Amino acid sequence: MRRDGRSPYEIRPVKIVLDFLKNPLSSVLIELGDTIVLCTVSLEEKVPPFLKGSGTGWISAEYAFLPGATVERTPRETMGRKGRSQEIQRLIGRVLRAVTDLSKLGERTLWVDCDVLNADGGTRTASVTGAFVALKKAVKKLLEKDILKEDPILEYVAGISVGKIGEEFYLDLNYEEDLLADVDANFFLTETGKIVEIQAGAEKGLFTWEELNKMKELAESGISQLIKKQREVLGEQ
Numbered sequence: 001m002r003r004d005g006r007s008p009y010e011i012r013p014v015k016i017v018l019d020f021l022k023n024p025l026s027s028v029l030i031e032l033g034d035t036i037v038l039c040t041v042s043l044e045e046k047v048p049p050f051l052k053g054s055g056t057g058w059i060s061a062e063y064a065f066l067p068g069a070t071v072e073r074t075p076r077e078t079m080g081r082k083g084r085s086q087e088i089q090r091l092i093g094r095v096l097r098a099v100t101d102l103s104k105l106g107e108r109t110l111w112v113d114c115d116v117l118n119a120d121g122g123t124r125t126a127s128v129t130g131a132f133v134a135l136k137k138a139v140k141k142l143l144e145k146d147i148l149k150e151d152p153i154l155e156y157v158a159g160i161s162v163g164k165i166g167e168e169f170y171l172d173l174n175y176e177e178d179l180l181a182d183v184d185a186n187f188f189l190t191e192t193g194k195i196v197e198i199q200a201g202a203e204k205g206l207f208t209w210e211e212l213n214k215m216k217e218l219a220e221s222g223i224s225q226l227i228k229k230q231r232e233v234l235g236e237q
Helices: 083-098 123-144 175-180 209-234
Strands: 014-018 026-032 035-044 058-065 109-118 157-165 168-171 183-190 195-202
Touching: 014 123, 014 209, 026 123, 035 123, 058 083, 058 123, 083 109, 083 123, 083 157, 083 195, 109 123, 123 157, 123 183, 123 209, 157 175, 157 209, 168 209, 183 209, 195 209
Parallel strands: 058 109
Antiparallel strands: 014 026, 026 035, 035 109, 157 168, 157 183, 183 195
16 A cells, blocks of 8 residues: 555545636646646637748646745746656647647637646646646536537547556556656656657666566556546536
8 A cells, every 4th residue: 555545546626616716718737646737728819920821829838836836945947948848848738739620729829827736746647637627627618609610529539647666556646656656757648548748767777568568457447537527527428
């Protein structure tokens, strides 16, 4: 058993709250154990310069930690995003664009903002999981308002972490487990099991293809649970 009482193959308790804020087009608060992320979507009636005149839309993301999200204060990134934040916000954008038919958005941009309120490992995977729900909710509103004519969402998607500590594999690492991991991997998979992105690295030891496949099997189990929760919250069971 783990310190929080979970088995190695068990994800943390998941809570997803819709319409957490009033002002954005959509907003979602996602809690994955003690990791809490606020995800919002805003509409902008223009696209980046490289898409002008194409008839195609865009999805862009920003990601940041609130100062009190960690035990030691995290300074605000007022002078520009740090490397880690840039990497994660690009990841969020890539994953969401991969499951969206951008041609059905028209020449408009959906801005997805993910703000980490409390961090205990898995902030990037929680951000993607919550951001997809916020995106799906935003699209529903745009369809209802007849701003969009067709649903551009192709598939549900979610993210989960898997790690190897010693000889055991663990699903959905918290911060303490992430520090101990010999191998750390993040999987972003669709509802039908298609791979959007895999990030895996040998933190303290090498790993084999067989071990990567074992981690993928665990990730598929966790992501199926997360997508079930996404569907439940959105009323699409």
